[in-house]
Amino acid sequence: MSIEYQINNKVSAFQIIDVFNSVGWNKETKDILSAFQNSYYITAYDQDHLVGFARAISDNYYYTGIFDVITRPEYQNQGIARTMVKHLIEQFSGTYFFLTYTEGNREFYKKCGFSDNNRAMWIPKKTD
Template sequence: MQVRSIATSDLDALYRLLVANGWAHRVGEVKDLKRVISGSQRAVVAVADDEIVGFARAITDGISNGYVSMVVVAEQYRRRGIGQALVERLLGSEPSITWVLRAGREGAAEFFGKLGFTISTTATERLRR
């Protein structure tokens, strides 16, 4: 398995991965996904068996704050360390950045807890309409 930065040629395969794994409501069409990617400072894919099996993206200033927006692994590839590798690649080694995320999916709090995230009581959010 390889984790690498996303390439434009990955968009169609990535779109299929997202739709197949419950993220269709967040990406719209391929053209919308392209906008999502271009607005992210960090976007990586996991490739195994010559196919995209995972994806993660983040928004960050690279100095102080970061937001992990999506972490997706194809169901048949879960529990193999792919999600962890994606998140580790996103976060990099900058210890000064405070990373936040919304972990509402089943098992997400436990997954991110293993990567050093803790439940915050200081976050405030304005939900999308």
């Protein structure tokens, strides 16, 4: 199986949400496209089928945040997410990288080169 990667390509809200849903994440359709369009993102395709993505927000100088790293379950453990994260790290090399991880994914990010920083803080998104 040959996976192709694209950068900031045209992708629909439906396709994005379908990938979120494949791993059990319910994201609001509303505003998902602008979230991607306001980011730098990499997508992974098996022919025309969107099988994963990862996105970054960077000032291109000091700081880069990495978000929404997902590979569809049936495509996992083939190196797709690591390829995408590696690309983001190369694209914004020279900046600090930060992210938050969901339970069970710390080891994956360690394999991508991340280490723990016990001085990070956050304010979770408000839900109405």
